[in-house]
Amino acid sequence: MILIFDENLIKSKLKDFNSSDRFSMHHEHFINSAIIFLIIPYQDKPFDLVMIRRTKREGDKHSGEMSFPGGKFDSKLDKTFLDTALRELEEELGIPKSNAKLLGCIDDHLTPKGFIITAFVAYINENQTMIKQDEEVKEIVKIPISFFAEKKNYRERTYLLKGDLIGVGKFNYRAPNGKKYVVFGATSHIIVNFIDNIYNIGLMTPGCRRINCKDIKDRIIK
Numbered sequence: 001m002i003l004i005f006d007e008n009l010i011k012s013k014l015k016d017f018n019s020s021d022r023f024s025m026h027h028e029h030f031i032n033s034a035i036i037f038l039i040i041p042y043q044d045k046p047f048d049l050v051m052i053r054r055t056k057r058e059g060d061k062h063s064g065e066m067s068f069p070g071g072k073f074d075s076k077l078d079k080t081f082l083d084t085a086l087r088e089l090e091e092e093l094g095i096p097k098s099n100a101k102l103l104g105c106i107d108d109h110l111t112p113k114g115f116i117i118t119a120f121v122a123y124i125n126e127n128q129t130m131i132k133q134d135e136e137v138k139e140i141v142k143i144p145i146s147f148f149a150e151k152k153n154y155r156e157r158t159y160l161l162k163g164d165l166i167g168v169g170k171f172n173y174r175a176p177n178g179k180k181y182v183v184f185g186a187t188s189h190i191i192v193n194f195i196d197n198i199y200n201i202g203l204m205t206p207g208c209r210r211i212n213c214k215d216i217k218d219r220i221i222k
Helices: 007-013 081-093 145-149 185-199 213-221
Strands: 031-040 048-054 070-072 101-105 115-123 137-144 154-161 164-174 180-184
Touching (some): 007 185, 031 081, 031 185, 048 145, 048 180, 070 081, 137 145, 137 180, 145 164, 164 185, 180 185
Antiparallel strands (some): 031 070, 048 137, 154 164
């Protein structure tokens, strides 16, 4: 499969934030957050996903992990979850919100640590300057979509929860310079959701689902 960036194709497969077809989660005991699923398109090769390795910080539940730029909804700064995602994009990577071209939204995903993640898909120009915020971003990492779209690169284990098959997956990426990156949890599931929706590759194990608020609410409330 040739995974050259096709704006019309991607937009046609994504959903509006308020669409009734989009799976969204809400719960008073969970923390709402929003990210930008950030794409860099090219003319003659598969597009990249722009990810960050978070700086290790005390008190940060996702310290040191691979993720997309984003963060917690702040009612004092944000009117919408999109405001959150774009604000964090500018803070973490120095990309002005006006330079991110929005394509749509995908389903909400949940972390076992109690964060509901709303993912907005956007792209930037390949020449866009990115300046990381050292306090939160250890490293900016560009990974080709073609890596994630290869079934052999995705590992998913499943388990039964109250009769449902739950899937938990991860990717192990080795960069051209030899560095290794593990993309797991909600971040890997957001990528799989995007790829399966846009390209119908079928990375996710048939018949399984992801965790939702009801699955872990008792543990979070305690």
